[in-house]
Amino acid sequence: MHTPYRPDPPVVLDRHEGPYGEVVLRRHGDLLQIIANGMFLMDTSDGRSERLLVDAAYDALDGRPRPSVLIGGLGVGFSLAHAAKDPRWGRISVVERERAIIDWHLEGPLSELSQEALADPRTEILHTDLLAYVNGSFAGANTPSGTYDALCLDIDNGPDWTVTEDNESLYSPAGLAACQARLNPGGVLAVWSAQPSPAFDSALRNAGFQQVRTEEIPVARGVPDVVHLATRAA
Template sequence: MPHPYDICETPEVLDRREGPHGEVVLRRHGGLLQIIANGCFLMDTSDGRSERLLVDAAYEALDGRPEPSVLIGGLGVGFSLAHAAADARWGEITVVERERAVIDWHLDGPLAALSAPALADPRTRVVEADLVAHVRETSATYDALCLDIDNGPGWTVTDDNDSLYSPAGLAGCARVLRPGGVLAVWSAQPSPEFEGTLWNAGFRQVHTEEVPVARGVPDVVHLAVRPG
């Protein structure tokens, strides 16, 4: 059986749109669906292990808190949302996505096959907004923040995302977390510098969990707890 990512195939563009932060593209390459933003590869449907770890590690760090609420930053290809919705232990599930195109691809496009059951779940709410602005402006609070909007704290999709990983941005994350709440941040590579920033921002129990990949450095999830 051929590998789903057949490099001999030419990627097929399924949709291309101009969003508030530039061009976003959904394309099919072999058996995979891929999201490209301003020419930068963001994610595809090849695996999802690290996105599932993002959700599971956040839940485990909550030490059995009943029906915790979670904010998932970035809808992406839907792995994190689908995994959270498949777990009856989660309470309210809020997804913040700034690209209308991505939301549409899940509602009635090619990505619906991955996310339709999760989007139909009564616990799920999708908010079309910029995550940085949402964290700064919302009055809501959550037990867990699972953030996957960039390739990592040092490799952001757009420059304005940098502020989310700054001391002020992390203070905003702490503000919307309930006492003892968990911040989980996906990254394509480890970042000891970011761990230091988390400690300096007042988080505790800061650590990193790795997901081995076929080639190169492992994907990681940075975890930190807001003190009670």
């Protein structure tokens, strides 16, 4: 009689209670997973979504030389690592509000994914909340260096499925206006989502963005992930 295969349960590597609630890093087999307030955020199983997020933003800039990019947030580091491998990007800034996630990259298990990117002189990590940063409530945010050619945002499971209620304001008219103010003329906003959101496309158009469209990311089953793309007027 064969014993049925039962995968090992996840093992918690670190748990941190901060101003935004609980964030957990755990290992499940070969995968590292980040859980926030009991909600699965992401793991190291695949990076197609994160790579498409960065590549779609670059492609939408139509060959702009050495464009700058703001990535929100750090997560497992796929977006940062992919941007840093591309010499066409200029300055690469990453906003991450959870100190624990930054530490997991600097000196913890996630460093194997991001150590080269973090050593890249183009890279800077900003420990702050993305909403505070785009609204200018962060030291240095109102300097000329605080504007970017591309914003690549992946802090939720999508505009319709936020990790915290506070994040909903990012996708509001005021939040989208703040994102526009962070973009250089002709700059691109790219937002990852676990499912298409026609309502968010409409919100982008109503906020004055141009060339609003979505790019699909095939998944094994269910509706595809998407990247919402929109351009600030030149």
